[in-house]
Amino acid sequence: MRNKKVAGPGKVAKSVDVVVVGSIGLDTIETPFERHADLLGGSVSYACAAASFFTSVGMVGIVGTDFPEKFMKLYRSFGIELSGLAAVPGKTFRWSGVYDQDMINRRTLATELNVFETFSPELPEAYREAPFVMLGNISPALQLKVIDQIRRPRFVVADTMDLWIDIARADLMNVIKRVDLLMLNDGEARQLTGLHGLRQCAEKILQWGPSHVVIKKGEHGSMLVSRNGVFLLGAYPIHTVKDPTGAGDCFAGGFIGHLAAAGRVGETAVREALLHGSVVASFGVEDFSLNRLAGLGRRDITRRVGEFRRMIIV
Amino acid sequence: MRNKKVAGPGKVAKSVDVVVVGSIGLDTIETPFERHADLLGGSVSYACAAASFFTSVGMVGIVGTDFPEKFMKLYRSFGIELSGLAAVPGKTFRWSGVYDQDMINRRTLATELNVFETFSPELPEAYREAPFVMLGNISPALQLKVIDQIRRPRFVVADTMDLWIDIARADLMNVIKRVDLLMLNDGEARQLTGLHGLRQCAEKILQWGPSHVVIKKGEHGSMLVSRNGVFLLGAYPIHTVKDPTGAGDCFAGGFIGHLAAAGRVGETAVREALLHGSVVASFGVEDFSLNRLAGLGRRDITRRVGEFRRMIIV
Numbered sequence: 304m305r306n307k308k309v310a311g312p313g314k315v316a317k318s319v320d321v322v323v324v325g326s327i328g329l330d331t332i333e334t335p336f337e338r339h340a341d342l343l344g345g346s347v348s349y350a351c352a353a354a355s356f357f358t359s360v361g362m363v364g365i366v367g368t369d370f371p372e373k374f375m376k377l378y379r380s381f382g383i384e385l386s387g388l389a390a391v392p393g394k395t396f397r398w399s400g401v402y403d404q405d406m407i408n409r410r411t412l413a414t415e416l417n418v419f420e421t422f423s424p425e426l427p428e429a430y431r432e433a434p435f436v437m438l439g440n441i442s443p444a445l446q447l448k449v450i451d452q453i454r455r456p457r458f459v460v461a462d463t464m465d466l467w468i469d470i471a472r473a474d475l476m477n478v479i480k481r482v483d484l485l486m487l488n489d490g491e492a493r494q495l496t497g498l499h500g501l502r503q504c505a506e507k508i509l510q511w512g513p514s515h516v517v518i519k520k521g522e523h524g525s526m527l528v529s530r531n532g533v534f535l536l537g538a539y540p541i542h543t544v545k546d547p548t549g550a551g552d553c554f555a556g557g558f559i560g561h562l563a564a565a566g567r568v569g570e571t572a573v574r575e576a577l578l579h580g581s582v583v584a585s586f587g588v589e590d591f592s593l594n595r596l597a598g599l600g601r602r603d604i605t606r607r608v609g610e611f612r613r614m615i616i617v
Numbered sequence: 618m619r620n621k622k623v624a625g626p627g628k629v630a631k632s633v634d635v636v637v638v639g640s641i642g643l644d645t646i647e648t649p650f651e652r653h654a655d656l657l658g659g660s661v662s663y664a665c666a667a668a669s670f671f672t673s674v675g676m677v678g679i680v681g682t683d684f685p686e687k688f689m690k691l692y693r694s695f696g697i698e699l700s701g702l703a704a705v706p707g708k709t710f711r712w713s714g715v716y717d718q719d720m721i722n723r724r725t726l727a728t729e730l731n732v733f734e735t736f737s738p739e740l741p742e743a744y745r746e747a748p749f750v751m752l753g754n755i756s757p758a759l760q761l762k763v764i765d766q767i768r769r770p771r772f773v774v775a776d777t778m779d780l781w782i783d784i785a786r787a788d789l790m791n792v793i794k795r796v797d798l799l800m801l802n803d804g805e806a807r808q809l810t811g812l813h814g815l816r817q818c819a820e821k822i823l824q825w826g827p828s829h830v831v832i833k834k835g836e837h838g839s840m841l842v843s844r845n846g847v848f849l850l851g852a853y854p855i856h857t858v859k860d861p862t863g864a865g866d867c868f869a870g871g872f873i874g875h876l877a878a879a880g881r882v883g884e885t886a887v888r889e890a891l892l893h894g895s896v897v898a899s900f901g902v903e904d905f906s907l908n909r910l911a912g913l914g915r916r917d918i919t920r921r922v923g924e925f926r927r928m929i930i931v
């Protein structure tokens with residue numbers, strides 16, 4: 304099927320520095336304290352919003368005709384380029400989950416793929432020259448389709464999840480071969496490599512192709528391993544985590560956005576970008592959906608980056 | 618009962634910069650890979666050895682007449698002052714435990730208090746002028762006895778554990794009131810305060826008196842909270858953890874030793890001392906008991922501190 308683009312014929316899409324692909328969902332989320340239905344969610348929503356603080360970002364995703372116009376407006380308020388967002392007949396992807404008391408572990412209550420089942424990312428011409436690419440958590444086969452359409456990628460980041468390690472390992476290995484940075488959480492790193500120590504997990508993955516591996520550890524921060532060694536980054540301690548959904552996507556989006564804005568991909572630029580991604584993620588979890596990011600200015604980020612720096616300097 | 622001192626009458630004890638009190642045990646430890654019996658263990662063994670790399674340290678502890686001479690020799694090889702070590706008729710404290718596959722969670726198989734039941738720390742005159750004190754994990758009542766004997770303490774650190782939070786909270790609160798830094802792990806911080814966020818836990822404890830709280834998170838590093846704010850420190854990623862026993866004691870001992878050597882207790886000195894304590898702990902877990910520390914030189918520590926610094930600098 305050929306997806307109808309939201310930008311529509313005749314509208315000229317802007318070129319972008321960063322292309323992000325991923326899921327778009329209407330989420331119903333329950334924490335020990337609150338429950339909210341029909342929230343804007345999905346990896347590409349979080350990652351694009353996060354990247355938008357630093358650079359121009361183009362979204363690649365799919366929604367159904369039930370997708371609320373208010374969420375389109377919200378995307379536009381972040382300045383996200385939407386010519387790669389397909390709106391097709393049918394219902395938008397839906398997910399619902401419930402968080403444990405610890406606000407970390409969660410259980411999926413329901414997943415309705417809906418139009419997401421038909422998703423075949425097709426990049427607008429204006430996206431294909433983008434040097435920075437973030438492959439959000441979708442099937443590795445779809446991630447490969449996106450890489451194939453980028454003409455001169457300079458730095459490609461991929462996220463993944465336990466499901467793809469289980470059921471699509473061969474495709475995932477192809478993705479890993481072709482990206483500059485693989486981002487995954489600690490459990491996934493162990494599952495993927497069969498090793499326990501996180502540094503060993505990362506070093507194993509480096510052998511498969513990427514020049515960088517970032518292992519996310521939630522409230523414990525993250526670890527970057529590259530040919531330049533190891534970088535350990537804590538997580539900014541949040542006073543009240545309202546909803547951890549999308550934290551990893553905000554981290555990845557903020558990271559790629561900051562890297563693109565810097566225009567450099569050396570060790571220092573990568574560390575700085577991780578610091579900024581981490582700070583954007585720390586704001587993201589302070590409220591549900593994109594609510595906290597929507598009210599956020601670049602100055603808020605700069606202030607917290609300064610505060611965070613003082614927390615990690617010896 | 619009056620404890621017979623090892624130094625014996627007539628032998629003049631040296632004054633020390635750091636006094637450390639805690640348990641001395643003969644440990645039997647099983648990991649998924651190895652099992653070793655009758656190892657030298659106990660909080661004061663680890664903490665004194667760790668502190669000894671940086672400054673002069675005096676041990677306060679108790680052993681039975683079965684305590685092997687080779688372990689006394691080992692203590693002496695670290696240059697630890699032993700005039701506060703009581704050797705009394707009876708058997709030395711014994712502990713045995715088994716680690717899970719993750720090398721983090723452990724189960725106690727057996728505890729024999731033996732002579733430890735009669736322990737009443739009595740500090741040699743030469744210890745009482747020590748400016749730096751580390752109260753290792755023993756009952757808060759005994760920790761208080763030690764504080765009472767120090768004439769002009771400049772910086773006192775206390776460690777604790779879940780057991781004392783459960784059964785000796787009132788005494789523990791008195792310890793907390795009187796120390797400069799409370800060190801405890803994440804689970805204990807939550808248990809003690811009834812709060813979940815670690816920063817909030819630490820801020821609550823600060824209200825009870827100490828100027829610093831350090832929350833240990835094992836392989837995820839640690840968090841210092843003081844009136845100067847928050848300091849987040851990762852953990853040096855070890856290639857092979859052979860035995861995590863005593864890691865927290867090495868961290869605390871290396872910390873107080875480095876702080877004493879620096880002779881300053883400001884924010885930078887405290888952060889530097891945590892960095893050094895963390896590095897000593899990273900060596901400690903590379904082998905059972907004090908085996909790795911015994912073969913270690915100051916130069917090895919300096920080298921790894923340099924490597925660690927490069928891992929945490931943005």
